Amino acid sequence: MRTTDHAAAVVVGGSLAGLMAALGLAKFGIAVTVLERSGPQPRGGAALGGAESNLHRLVGPDGLAGPEATAAALNGSRPHLQSWAQAHGLLRRAAAADPHIDLVHGARVVEAGQDETSAWARTADGAIHRGDLVVGADGHRSVVRRVVAPERPDAAFAGYVIWLGIAEEPELDVEAWPPGMDIFDAGADCLLGYPLAESAPPGRRRLGWAWFDRRRNDLLRATGCVDGDVVQHSLRPADLPASLIAELDAEAAQWPAAWRDAVRACLRRRGVTGTPVAEYVPDRLVRGRIALVGDAAHVSTPMTGRGFGVALTDAEVLADEVAKAVAEARDDAIPAALRSYQDRSLGRARELVESGQRFSRSFAG
Structure with missing residues (x-):
């Protein structure tokens, strides 16, 4: 549902992939509502190889600021954003400072859907959040994936x-x-x-x-x-x-x-x-006005060490295609943009998971 001269998007999930998708879309002036089921306090997580250099592409040098950068400056060095908590903190600060992004915490999405002109996500309290598109970034147990791929909604152990x-x-x-x-x-x-x-x-x-x-x-x-x-x-x-x-x-x-x-x-x-x-090898990333990014789109073993980088690329490609669609201002522009996102991203997503599966099959026997 068009709320401004630009599109409005609803992002389900405020973890790394969701925040990156929101920031990517907001760079083009798109109004984004991020629905995150947990509170604003950071959670735990493992290491993220190359996080700092990758995030530099999304938030720019001015965005790499905060407690980590301050501590590094005092020691005459640059920060190394290797932990999940550090990367999430940086992204959350950048999203909170962006006037195009509305972060909603404590919003557990239980259902997503769409019609010809809009897409929506419903939270457990009954509230419905509508936009021109919905982006599922809600992890390996994605609710949004059940709309995009109802024939195979679950990742496998x-x-x-x-x-x-x-x-x-x-x-x-x-x-x-x-x-x-x-x-x-x-x-x-x-x-x-x-x-x-x-x-x-x-x-x-x-x-x-x-x-x-x-x-x-x-x-x-x-x-x-x-x-x-x-x-x-x-x-x-x-x-x-x-x-x-x-x-x-x-x-x-x-x-x-x-x-x-x-x-x-x-x-x-x-x-x-x-x-x-x-692990989840996707057959599709898009259905109509609904798209998947990050672990909602493709779930791979951490042994690949590439999940974060691919999720960031998802966000960048999605934002690029949606921005071009908004400029065209046609009724079918958003679905067409999401199909283009899928065309550019599906092969990369499948290769990521399949490369990790080779390790998993060897290791797990």
């Missing part, structure tokens, strides 16, 4: 879990700080370790890690994290059984000293989340 944690330097006894990312293969287990916020001074540094584990699938099903072939939710730190904490602590002995200490430090304070890996 890949057969393993990733334990995630971030250890603070004061809780570690590390003689030599790891200079960069390490990968260790132990057969049934694989560990990725990565220093976070490299611009932080000694004493305030952090080590992030991701432990790929294919032996706990029974636990995932017993706790409801996986139901059949569908991932339902992560195993939260507070829900980790004491027996599992002890098992992981003992198994951490297989990792080199710095990473072993980082894992055990997180286990001691229950700072570990278990995320079952899901």
